[in-house]
Amino acid sequence: xxxxxxxxxxxxxxxxxxxxxxxxxxxxxxxxxxxxxxxxxxxxxxxxxxxxxxxxxxxxxxxxxxxxxxxxxxxxxxxxxxxxxxxxxxxxxxxxxxxxxxxxxxxxxxxxxxxxxxxxxxxxxxxxxxxxxxxxxxxxxxxxxxxxxxxxxxxxxxxxxxxxxxxxxxxxxxxxxxxxxxxxxxxxxxxxxxxxxxxxxxxxxxxxxxxxxxxxxxxxxxxxxxxxxxxxxxxxxxxxxxxxxxxxxxxxxxxxxxxxxxxxxxxxxxxxxxxxxxxxxxxxxxxxxxxxxxxxxxxxxxxxxxxxxxxxxxxxxxxxxxxxxxxxxxxxxxxxxxxxxxxx
Numbered sequence: 001x002x003x004x005x006x007x008x009x010x011x012x013x014x015x016x017x018x019x020x021x022x023x024x025x026x027x028x029x030x031x032x033x034x035x036x037x038x039x040x041x042x043x044x045x046x047x048x049x050x051x052x053x054x055x056x057x058x059x060x061x062x063x064x065x066x067x068x069x070x071x072x073x074x075x076x077x078x079x080x081x082x083x084x085x086x087x088x089x090x091x092x093x094x095x096x097x098x099x100x101x102x103x104x105x106x107x108x109x110x111x112x113x114x115x116x117x118x119x120x121x122x123x124x125x126x127x128x129x130x131x132x133x134x135x136x137x138x139x140x141x142x143x144x145x146x147x148x149x150x151x152x153x154x155x156x157x158x159x160x161x162x163x164x165x166x167x168x169x170x171x172x173x174x175x176x177x178x179x180x181x182x183x184x185x186x187x188x189x190x191x192x193x194x195x196x197x198x199x200x201x202x203x204x205x206x207x208x209x210x211x212x213x214x215x216x217x218x219x220x221x222x223x224x225x226x227x228x229x230x231x232x233x234x235x236x237x238x239x240x241x242x243x244x245x246x247x248x249x250x251x252x253x254x255x256x257x258x259x260x261x262x263x264x265x266x267x268x269x270x271x272x273x274x275x276x277x278x279x280x281x282x283x284x285x286x287x288x289x290x291x292x293x294x295x296x297x298x299x300x301x302x303x304x305x306x307x308x309x310x311x312x313x314x315x316x317x318x319x320x321x322x323x324x325x326x327x328x329x330x331x332x333x334x335x336x337x338x339x340x341x342x343x344x
Contacts, residue, residue: 013247015236015240016079016236016239016240016243019239019240019244019246019247020243023243023246023247023250026247026250026254027254028246028247029083030083030084030085030155030156031080031083031155031156031246031250032084032086032088032149032155032156033077033084033089033158033160034089034090034091034092034157034159034160035073035089035090035091035092035120035159035160035162036093036142036159036160036161036162037069037091037092037093038137038162038163038164039093039094039095039099039128040096040134040136040137041133041135042135042164042165043057043133043164043195044056044133046165046194046196047068048196049196050068050194050196050223056068056164056194057133059129068222069124069162070121071222072194072222073120073121073124074117074121075235075239076160076192076238076239077117077120078117078235079235079236079239079243080158080239081117087116087117088113088114088115089113089116089120091106091107091108091114091124092105092107092142092274093107093131093277094139094141094142095134095135095136095137095138096133096134096278097132097298097308098278098285098287098297098305099141099275100297100298100300101135101136101141101168101170101171102138102272103141103272103274103275103298104141104145104271104272104274105274105275105277105278106275106276106277107123107124108276108277109276109277109281110276110282111273123277126277126279127278127279130278130279132278132295132308132310135168136170136300137163137165137166137167137168137171138175139161139167139178139179140171140175140178141271141272142159142161143175143181143182144181144271145271145274146159146182146187146189147178147181147182147185147187147268148268148270148271150185150186150187151185151265151268154186154259156186156187156188156250156253156259157186157187157188158187158190158243159182159190160190161189161190161192162191162194163192163193164193164196165195165196166197166198166199166201166202170300172201176205179216180211180212182216183212185258186253186259187216188218188246188249189216189217190218190220190242190243191205191217191218191219192238192242193219193220193221193222194222194223195223197221199221202219203219205219206218206219213252213256214252214256215245215248218245220238220241225237225238225241276288286298286305289319289321290319290320293309294308294309294320295307297338306338307320315337315338316337317337
């Protein structure tokens with residue numbers, strides 16, 4: 001086993017063509033793309049300066065342009081098409097009422113990948129219309145799900161996380177531990193920040209998170225790139241910035257022996273199975289079979305779910321499929337219900 005001393009990977013490519021040439025030069029002819037989308041409540045406010053005061057998840061039809069999430073997903077998906085040969089994308093959402101900071105939901109039922117970029121965009125539009133955004137913000141469940149995929153495939157993967165800000169204070173240690181754990185695998189983490197930020201924590205993860213075997217994290221500020229490059233050039237510029245460190249990351253994974261099929265895998269605790277999408281939950285999910293207009297809300301303090309009516313804001317502990325629960329507000333003695341849903 002080769003041991004490398006951690007050092008920061010510098011951005012030094014001038015174009016997307018230079019990046020792809022370098023990737024092929026290191027022997028990377030294919031990779032897999034895993035996608036995570038931030039559905040925390042702060043997305044409603046983080047477009048105040050960068051998106052004309054509109055919510056960052058505003059869908060076309062109500063907007064005259066793609067929203068930042070749609071833009072990033074389409075750009076990176078298209079540019080990576082030549083490397084992701086099977087065009088099967090595992091796509092996850094996080095930060096809504098059901099997942100909180102502890103779980104994920106898949107864009108497809110039973111954690112199936114989306115088949116092609118067109119299906120990714122179609123599912124994004126459908127999910128965004130009905131998801132109930134909440135918080136807190138944590139990357140830990142997503143990073144650990146990506147590790148699980150890499151362990152199963154033993155292939156290089158790029159985890160693309162599109163988010164609107166930083167990780168909640170309560171979730172930082174778990175997120176930092178997950179990023180460090182990911183450095184034991186051939187996994188490149190690329191975070192594209194959309195909206196107003198702040199981005200100082202993302203810069204820290206990019207530059208100064210030292211407890212890693214190699215520099216596996218790249219942060220890109222979407223708005224900064226788009227201000228610097230006009231017209232169609234900005235698409236290639238964004239792809240270039242996102243993949244800038246991947247050649248060196250791929251080479252580091254090779255030197256560390258991560259592609260050796262006989263290497264002993266590090267110990268790993270399986271993450272929770274992702275839930276089904278909000279608009280089509282899996283049987284057994286907290287959302288499955290409940291009355292219309294109700295949503296489960298994960299209470300991290302009590303490690304359980306309560307239920308909220310999206311129209312009336314009414315809250316109950318019992319699943320709203322039972323008249324007794326709706327009439328009495330509970331099926332059993334329970335802690336006091338939270339007063340608000342927040343991205344905290």
